Amino acid sequence: MENPVIEVQNLAAGYDGRPILRDVSFTVRRGEIFVVLGGSGCGKSTLLKHIIGLHPLLGGEVRIMGCRVEGGGQDERDRAIRAFGVTYQSGALFGSMTLLENICLPLEVFTDLPPDARRLVAEMKLELVGLKPFAGYFPADVSGGMKKRAAIARALALDPAVLFLDEPSAGLDPVTAADLDRLILRLRDTHGITFMIVTHELASIFAIADRCIMLDAKAQGVIAEGSPAALRDTSDNPAVRAFFNPRACQTKN
Amino acid sequence: MTLTLPEICTAEAVAALWQGQMAQVACMGEGDALTLDADAVKAYDGAAEALVIELHRCAATQRFAIRCRDGAGMVAHTLKVFDPAVFADHSRADVPKRNAHIPVQLGEAAVRIWDDARDQLAFLGEATSAIFSLIIRPGRLRLRDTMLCFERAGMDALPITLLIGFLMGLILAFLSASSLRQFGVEVYVADLIAIGLFRELGALITAIILAGRTGSAFAAELGTMKVNEEIDALTTLGLPPVVFLALPRVLASMLALPFLSIFAVFAGLLGGLAVLTVIGVPSVTYWQHVVSALTLANVCIGLIKAVTFGLLVGMVGCAHGLRANRTADAVGQAATAAVVGSLVLITIFDGIFAVLFYVLNV
Numbered sequence: 001m002e003n004p005v006i007e008v009q010n011l012a013a014g015y016d017g018r019p020i021l022r023d024v025s026f027t028v029r030r031g032e033i034f035v036v037l038g039g040s041g042c043g044k045s046t047l048l049k050h051i052i053g054l055h056p057l058l059g060g061e062v063r064i065m066g067c068r069v070e071g072g073g074q075d076e077r078d079r080a081i082r083a084f085g086v087t088y089q090s091g092a093l094f095g096s097m098t099l100l101e102n103i104c105l106p107l108e109v110f111t112d113l114p115p116d117a118r119r120l121v122a123e124m125k126l127e128l129v130g131l132k133p134f135a136g137y138f139p140a141d142v143s144g145g146m147k148k149r150a151a152i153a154r155a156l157a158l159d160p161a162v163l164f165l166d167e168p169s170a171g172l173d174p175v176t177a178a179d180l181d182r183l184i185l186r187l188r189d190t191h192g193i194t195f196m197i198v199t200h201e202l203a204s205i206f207a208i209a210d211r212c213i214m215l216d217a218k219a220q221g222v223i224a225e226g227s228p229a230a231l232r233d234t235s236d237n238p239a240v241r242a243f244f245n246p247r248a249c250q251t252k253n
Numbered sequence: 254m255t256l257t258l259p260e261i262c263t264a265e266a267v268a269a270l271w272q273g274q275m276a277q278v279a280c281m282g283e284g285d286a287l288t289l290d291a292d293a294v295k296a297y298d299g300a301a302e303a304l305v306i307e308l309h310r311c312a313a314t315q316r317f318a319i320r321c322r323d324g325a326g327m328v329a330h331t332l333k334v335f336d337p338a339v340f341a342d343h344s345r346a347d348v349p350k351r352n353a354h355i356p357v358q359l360g361e362a363a364v365r366i367w368d369d370a371r372d373q374l375a376f377l378g379e380a381t382s383a384i385f386s387l388i389i390r391p392g393r394l395r396l397r398d399t400m401l402c403f404e405r406a407g408m409d410a411l412p413i414t415l416l417i418g419f420l421m422g423l424i425l426a427f428l429s430a431s432s433l434r435q436f437g438v439e440v441y442v443a444d445l446i447a448i449g450l451f452r453e454l455g456a457l458i459t460a461i462i463l464a465g466r467t468g469s470a471f472a473a474e475l476g477t478m479k480v481n482e483e484i485d486a487l488t489t490l491g492l493p494p495v496v497f498l499a500l501p502r503v504l505a506s507m508l509a510l511p512f513l514s515i516f517a518v519f520a521g522l523l524g525g526l527a528v529l530t531v532i533g534v535p536s537v538t539y540w541q542h543v544v545s546a547l548t549l550a551n552v553c554i555g556l557i558k559a560v561t562f563g564l565l566v567g568m569v570g571c572a573h574g575l576r577a578n579r580t581a582d583a584v585g586q587a588a589t590a591a592v593v594g595s596l597v598l599i600t601i602f603d604g605i606f607a608v609l610f611y612v613l614n615v
Contacts, residue, residue: 095580095581095582095583096580096581096582107264110264111264111265111268111300112264112265112268112269113264113267113268113271113300114268114271114272116271116307117267117268117271117300117303117304117307120303120306120307120340121299121300121302121303123340124299124302124303124306124335124340125299127335127339127340128334132339138580139580140578140579140580156299157299158264158298158299159263159298159299159300190330190334191334
């Protein structure tokens with residue numbers, strides 16, 4: 001079997017020594033769209049922030065493309081970090097730069113490409129997400145959906161093998177959210193990118209996820225793993241059933 | 254010409270190719286042919302894709318033929334995902350050019366200054382109207398916020414004000430003592446320090462501290478609230494931001510500056526005392542001269558200046574914060590503009606006061 005792109009083993013995560021998640025283990029394969037789902041406050045974003053090394057792990061191990069994010073020395077950490085891109089809920093674009101300049105920034109720092117080449121690479125990334133006509137716009141001048149797509153283009157600047165997306169559809173209308181879902185599928189198909197996506201948008205989950213795990217605040221960890229349809233149709237766990245069929249559960253109660 | 258792509262065709266290799274080969278490609282023209290040999294490519298990234306697109310773009314514009322050996326399918330895949338025509342030269346006019354011509358920059362700066370002045374005036378009008386509305390309905394003033402702002406602007410600034418006041422008194426005493434000693438009248442240093450600090454320096458030094466410390470904080474705080482849409486939320490709740498946010502800060506600043514100024518003056522007098530004690534002037538004599546030099550007019554002038562400077566610092570800080578743009582760097586710009594604007598206005602008003610009190614002979 002091919003080596004997994006993301007390996008999480010017995011991860012414990014939390015803040016100030018207080019655990020929010022315990023004993024979380026899963027693997028993500030190359031080209032897979034893996035979704036972390038769960039209700040608000042269950043630790044989805046906490047899991048993501050610990051996997052990408054923004055916060056120190058309380059326990060366990062995370063490997064991205066075989067490199068440890070923590071506990072393996074600075075070189076190994078740098079290799080792991082170069083292997084992934086991240087987009088945040090708000091897009092987190094730099095407000096003082098145009099969309100094109102936002103994408104050129106990592107190319108300027110991490111490559112020796114001449115300015116013309118950097119610019120063309122950045123324009124191609126914007127073309128990939130359908131924003132090339134808006135290259136000269138500032139983040140404040142574009143819509144929420146465009147900001148998220150521009151953030152994906154920036155995350156793609158250095159051609160990472162893995163993209164982590166934190167709540168990509170949050171705050172978007174259904175049409176724009178569906179556009180974003182199609183973009184994720186297209187990037188996976190054309191560039192073979194592996195996605196790990198944190199979301200609780202059911203429509204997106206069913207549209208794009210190959211496999212997902214569900215986190216639960218009470219259990220402080222994973223309560224279900226599988227394809228979205230399998231979780232919806234076969235899970236006996238009441239929290240999973242409530243998540244996938246909230247109205248049915250409200251009616252019963 | 255043949256351009257051979259390496260096995261690992263990523264940004265590092267592409268950077269070398271781009272810098273080495275593109276100059277030759279730029280010299281090609283109609284009738285020439287370029288062979289792009291991508292047979293060996295096993296791994297490639299966005300930079301390699303950009304190179305393929307750039308070569309096809311050049312071939313189209315310079316009208317030379319391009320042939321590809323593409324055993325690995327890299328070129329075909331790139332051309333399937335990206336259309337070279339989309340990246341033709343004319344499409345590169347999207348990014349706005351920052352105009353570097355000095356006359357244009359001067360013109361833009363003049364327009365900005367004019368807009369600033371107009372906005373300050375509009376804010377002054379709004380604040381005045383808000384103050385009058387408070388006289389009619391004093392209950393609208395958020396007293397708790399005002400006291401909190403006073404605590405942060407006044408009480409928290411006390412240590413730095415005392416230190417700078419003391420050092421100013423010390424420096425002033427040293428400078429004047431060395432000159433007056435030549436005439437044997439170093440005891441008059443006390444008069445000079447008393448009048449200088451009460452009438453001018455106490456308010457001025459404190460205003461500069463308040464502008465740097467509090468004016469910038471007001472601008473950054475209100476600017477961040479604007480970015481977070483808190484100002485919009487207040488407006489839609491029917492709470493005027495000027496009354497709800499700016500007035501408590503302006504009033505706190507107006508109260509804090511005279512309060513700090515009095516402490517700065519007394520710290521300065523102690524600094525002067527320290528120097529005169531060292532040069533042999535008895536402390537009783539020093540205090541007698543301080544008291545005799547002081548007039549009610551000098552004290553009142555100092556306090557009038559302090560209240561006015563406090564009003565200016567509070568208003569400029571709040572005005573810049575409330576009209577900051579909705580970006581992170583705009584918050585920084587608002588804070589900087591608040592400090593610079595306050596200092597300019599403080600200096601202008603200090604000059605006006607100097608002329609006014611000279612004309613009034615006080």
